[in-house]
Amino acid sequence: MSDHLIPQVLAGKVAAVTGGVRGIGARCVARLAAAGARVAIVDRAPDEGMPSHDHLARCDVAEEAAVVAAFAGIAEALGPIDILVNGAGLTVRAPALDMRAADFTHVISVNLTGAFLCAREAARQMRGRGGAIVSIASVMGLSGGLFPNVAYQSSKGGLVNLTRALAVEWAPLGIRVNAVAPTYVETDLTRGLLADPVATGRIIDATPMRRLATLEEVADAVLFLVGPGAAMTTGHTLPVDGGFLAV
Ligand SMILES: NC(=O)c1ccc[n+]([C@@H]2O[C@H](COP(=O)([O-])OP(=O)(O)OC[C@H]3O[C@@H](n4cnc5c(N)ncnc54)[C@H](O)[C@@H]3O)[C@@H](O)[C@H]2O)c1
Numbered sequence: 001m002s003d004h005l006i007p008q009v010l011a012g013k014v015a016a017v018t019g020g021v022r023g024i025g026a027r028c029v030a031r032l033a034a035a036g037a038r039v040a041i042v043d044r045a046p047d048e049g050m051p052s053h054d055h056l057a058r059c060d061v062a063e064e065a066a067v068v069a070a071f072a073g074i075a076e077a078l079g080p081i082d083i084l085v086n087g088a089g090l091t092v093r094a095p096a097l098d099m100r101a102a103d104f105t106h107v108i109s110v111n112l113t114g115a116f117l118c119a120r121e122a123a124r125q126m127r128g129r130g131g132a133i134v135s136i137a138s139v140m141g142l143s144g145g146l147f148p149n150v151a152y153q154s155s156k157g158g159l160v161n162l163t164r165a166l167a168v169e170w171a172p173l174g175i176r177v178n179a180v181a182p183t184y185v186e187t188d189l190t191r192g193l194l195a196d197p198v199a200t201g202r203i204i205d206a207t208p209m210r211r212l213a214t215l216e217e218v219a220d221a222v223l224f225l226v227g228p229g230a231a232m233t234t235g236h237t238l239p240v241d242g243g244f245l246a247v
Pocket of ligand 1: 018020021022023024025042043045059060061062087089090110114136137138139181183184187188189190
């Protein structure tokens with residue numbers, strides 16, 4: 001559906017999207033804005049080509065002090081946050097036998113610790129008012145994966161259970177916490193892998209719907225989970241995977 005046809009279900013809401021400069025995060029920024037939210041981007045990337053937004057907080061999500069300052073800045077600029085999308089993520093691919101501890105830790109600190117820190121800062125603003133948090137996990141958080149990517153798979157598995165733990169702890173605060181688990185989408189993160197026709201063929205063969213996901217399909221799942229239609233849904237990880245995990 002094109003952005004101008006999206007119902008204004010998020011009118012009056014303030015949203016923050018980490019990793020919102022590029023890829024899936026950028027598509028979520030556009031979708032949430034189309035649904036009426038005012039949207040802040042939290043990212044460390046140069047801002048070239050990023051979607052239109054209401055506030056930019058430049059920050060590395062793995063740096064606690066920077067995250068605290070970034071979220072305080074969003075509240076000052078737009079008011080307290082109602083919606084958080086944890087999109088910032090990266091990987092370092094290597095066979096597990098060759099994986100350096102520093103690389104493993106780096107992936108965990110951005111994909112898992114970073115998501116926790118941003119959720120904590122957002123929840124401090126949601127406390128007493130309610131809110132919704134959605135993290136971009138992955139089918140790699142719910143399976144051993146097709147290719148060696150052990151740090152990423154560990155971080156996304158952690159993110160799935162972080163989602164459950166925060167959902168339980170924050171339900172009394174009126175804060176819903178969910179995740180989406182996309183299969184492969186073509187972005188800067190996956191461009192190198194998907195350029196290999198053998199790798200892409202393996203993904204297609206493992207996917208009952210025999211294609212990759214689109215940015216819109218992931219952003220639409222996020223929009224559902226942060227919106228009023230998911231009012232009774234928390235602690236859930238929603239695959240957007242063409243049946244990859246159903247096999
Ligand atoms: N592309 C896929 O196939 C796929 C599939 C499943 C899940 N995901 C997840 O979706 C999310 C977005 O990935 P993408 O494919 O759009 O990647 P991408 O590389 O296109 O975008 C990632 C964004 O996160 C930002 N970012 C990275 N590290 C950061 C940090 N430390 N602090 C702040 N910002 C940081 C980048 O600057 C960039 O804007 C990630 O969490 C990724 O793991 C991607």
